[in-house]
Amino acid sequence: MTVSCFKIYVACQSMLIVLVGAVPDYHIDQEGIPASRAELAKRIHFADNFTSIVTEWYLIEQEAYKVSLASSLFFAGLLIGNITFGPLSDKLGRKPVYISGSLTNLTFAVGIAVYALLGYCVREWRYLALVSNTPGIFFLLLSFMLPESPRWLYSQGKMAEAEDVLQYIALGNGKERLNLKLKPSTGALRKDESAPGILNLVKHPVLRWRTIILMYIWYACSFVYYGLTLNAGELRGNLYLNVALSGLVEVPAFPLCMFFIEKSWSGRRKTMTCFLVFAGLACIFTMVLPANAGLLLSPTLLALCGKMMVSAAFNIVYIYTSELYPTVLRNAGLGVCSMSCRFGGILAPFVPSMKSLSPSVPFVVFGISGLSAGFLTLLLPETLNKPIAESIEDVQSPKYQVLKNEEAEQTG
Template identity: 35%
Template sequence: MICWTSLFSGIYALMSVIFLNTPDHRCKIPGLENDTYDIHSTYQQKLVNNYIPPPSGDDTHDYDQCHLYSFDYNDVKFDNSSRPINASIVECSEWVYSDSVFKETFTSKFNIVCGEKHLTSLIKSLFFAGKLVGAIVFGNLSDALGRRLTFNTSLMMMVALTFGMSWSSSYLVYAIIMTAIGATTQGVFPVGFVLGVELVGPSKRKYAGIVIEYFFSLGLMFLAGISYFARHWYYINIICSAPAILFVFYWWLIPESPRWLISKQRYEEANTILQKAAKVNKVVIEKNLFEKEIESSTPEPTGRVWQLFSTRVMLLRTLVILFNCSPYRCIVSMIYYGLSLNAGNLGGNFYLNMFLSGLVEVPANTMVLLFIDRVGRKKMYCLSMILGGCACASTIFPILYGEIENQSIITALAMIGKFGATASFNTIYFYSAELYPTVVRNAGMGASSCAARIGGIVAPYIADSSALIGGMVGKVFPLGVFGLVSIIAGLSSLYLPETLNRKLPETIEDGKQFGKSATLSHEKYEIKENLEDKPPAYDNNGYILDKEMTKL
């Protein structure tokens, strides 16, 4: 049931690709009734000189999309190229749009083009800014009030906001709603993820963590299919949002996390949930699991997030983690969402590109599921990032040497880039959680989550830069940037230690020593365990053996 909410998280995460898509457009011809983008009437042909040639180097449009000539048709003079001489250049106040891809988008409805086209990138970035706020707010509420309450509340808010978005009266209202939706997604996907993982045993956590990603990918493909048939942002939104009303029943169907209840010493409630689980699974357990619960008198080790920066080793390691790793990684977020947001700019069929962008995540998720415990976290992450980066950067060459002829090659390379980004996106969750010492794990993950939003905020600007830059440079710039940053991020992860089959760091001191020498660290724990209840043994130099191993 939690996985189904992930499907809608995938839909809402990339709705802006549809709603803020800018169709091909040109200035509306003054005095021409029923003017459409592809009109070719005799009257329109007579006024064709009312257009201005495109800016130098921009071969993507036939005419300037934002300006036209203003002149008196009764007293007009033309040069040899049939352009008016005694005319002034004015900005368009009305536009006509191509309906070859969409009948209407939010951008075309409110004319967010030309001088205001930067607002589309801003609104997309505000969605990720909302994620930053939501990560802080709903993350803390989840720890304080419980996973179930936070999850269901944010889920209902997200459904209500997406419905309300259909009646946005301006781009300002739309931007506010998109920011709020971004915030609520952090109470749905991450909190739902944690709730699902905490409802299963340790041996099933990997599956609970990866399977939910399949549904996120399914949401991307579902959005592409609905968009293909509806082709109008209003109806797409209604169709995608209506089924989510059924989530209201989750208030009664999904239980609270027993682990959270135990952490709050609410043992009776936890026992009730576990007894129900045992009955469904036909397992016999004690009727009162926590009747003999005894609190340990040993004080738990403590730590502060600033200690992650207290030494050179911890400082460099933490900076690399912040650069690469978190539940919604900074750089991986830029690569992942950047490629998804850029799906419509790859050329070819818009809907096919978006569908493939979601479909390619399925084998990527499967690869992580099969190999993360075989090849290790670091190798899996590094190779995935470099693969994605090289594929994205390689798209520059087929674009420059024949975009139309090499369209299939461009799309294939972009999808390989998305494959690598998805694999690394999923791998790093486990990796980053294992790298932080236990005493500051939650604080470290929270810091990484906040840093990750920078990538999400920047990604739309990079994805939309093709329209701002223009020409061939604009077409290759987004994928080039995503590719280069991906390669740098992958190489920087080589500095991090491997965590596969390793005893994870518990204290800050463990974190400092973690990864320096896997063999000596393992031997140290073994020797300390063997000598725990024995008199100290000395070597020929008078050193106590367990202390000498600690020194080593």
């Protein structure tokens, strides 16, 4: 529950610039662009339905890039945090640096809608930023009450602490106190041993090829997802309604992708390919719509459909990537892919500004990215009902995989 609520807060932070940096309707007296900001301040007239950093510092025309830059710097901060706190979590534990699973992405979508509601109620951008950021103090204090990951404690040889956490979880679930005693793992690394390093992702041909493809897929998912999310403020219609819908449209994406990835006729690879391709097509089709298209064929509706599809793909890629890497390299593989994901977020805020070339250009850029990532997914193997490799040798040995498949069929 705490982690889910924290996701709502994170969603507000990710979406902050959409409303704080929104551009209200305005007009400039006389023709031409003013030579100085002081002259611009005298000649420009903004609509007074809300304030933003744009109205505060006149971030229009040549200064408009600063709004996109502010959003890009946010994702650059996430990249730095990913590099810094990812390895730190393996040393200090999961609780101090906070990690969450793909299930909490559902509450992230709800958080976007909550932020839209906040923006509708609080129209002055400083107060909106204050209201959106203040809960962070509460969650920081609350995080100290969370128990440590029992799996991490177990991997570190802290059996007694892991047992205490498991007892705490059992009692929280309404179970009676268990007579629990963990045995030391025979496969755990000794203190004088080290896990395979990140360079193994490059040294071995199979893993190198998978890593390159997955890095691009993660990048494209992030690029299209955050691009369409941040572009919600650029769509026609009510600003706050568009932002809320861009979050709520993700809610059905999670059960939808969970349904398809467990079916033998679709699996992980085909499902993710279809979602990415459909997201790309939804974006590209916006350029062929007539100007007087009705509600059912409006660019806003297609953008929301694309957002739902890429959101589903984003959920699947976490599971799919975990199954494509052997156990000894899973953390390293997910870390590298997660870093490439942040580069997509860094570039995404600048794409909506390309509408100055043509209103359909941002959607074409997102569409091409989604299509290319979808087709590249077909080059990866299916992992549904397949044994997960434990070591690097397992990935490279076809004979091992055949034996494991036969064993899985016999036990199944």
